[in-house]
Amino acid sequence: MTQVLCDYLRVWELLRSVTLVPLQPDRFVWEWSADGSYSVSSTYRAFFAGSTLLLGAKKLWRVKAPPRVKLFFWLTLHRRLWTAVRRKRHGLQDSDECALCNQEPETGVTGGHLFLGCVFARQVWFATLRPLQLSSLMLAAEDDDVGVWWLRQRRRVDSASRPLFDSLLLLVAWSLCKERNCRVFRRPHSTVQDVARAAFKEGEDWAMAGFAPMSVLASLWSQNGDVMEHNSRIQ
Known part of the structure; x- marks a missing residue:
């Protein structure tokens, strides 16, 4: 339960500064690719974000x-x-x-x-x-x-x-x-x-x-x- 509350407060903090513009459609942006578009390859690469290479x-x-x-x-x-x-x-x-x-x-x-x-x-x-x-x-x-x-x-x-x-x-x-x-x-x-x-x-x-x-x-x-x-x- 504590973790759920922490996640909720974190999302709330992130959304406080978001201002919605009326009549403007939402746009989905995939942050793991350069152009913001989703792809299977970029999802696969995301699994290795922060990992280190093993020598050899x-x-x-x-x-x-x-x-x-x-x-x-x-x-x-x-x-x-x-x-x-x-x-x-x-x-x-x-x-x-x-x-x-x-x-x-x-x-x-x-x-x-x-x-x-x-x-x-x-x-x-x-x-x-x-x-x-x-x-x-x-x-x-x-x-x-x-x-x-x-x-x-x-x-x-x-x-x-x-x-x-x-x-x-x-x-x-x-x-x-x-x-x-x-x-x-x-x-x-x-x-x-x-x-x-x-x-x-x-x-x-x-x-x-x-x-x-x-x-x-x-x-x-x-x-x-x-x-x-x-x-x-x-x-």
Whole structure:
């Protein structure tokens, strides 16, 4: 009831200064468009009035990857990852130790440790990037925001290869997250070699499903099979 009265008083205050002109027809003005005319598009834009842009959002939805993987990375960009530190803070577990490396706390709601700083994760990245001659892109600080790192590193790749790099990023991040979850829920652990192989296999499945950049990656990985096998043994 209080809210209704407040709304009434607000409308009354706004209308106090309004003077009606006799015999002049009313004119409806839609304030969300430049010409005052209503349109569906202007209504849609009005829903986002006052919102802020999410870094990397537009580029993410253009990436060739399954919807569930893009949604996972969307949550990462939104800082919604349930890291070990966050789970411990909410009383869901006793330790904040990284499940992949068992060496340091899994910090960073933006995936800094899980995707970039973890020793295990860096080995997986090395195993997948070196056959593509992109291992230099792995240089990153542990406290980096994975979204900032992605946008910065993709600028170092030529424009023709960026769709391929974008798909690769989501594939590896997705594979690392799945392996982390397996360890959190006490399922069988995989080695760096196993995770790399699983990523390659999933990339092939993506390619068969029609994600064109992955077909290029699968071909490159296949051509460099011996190199991948050697590098994925680094533990």
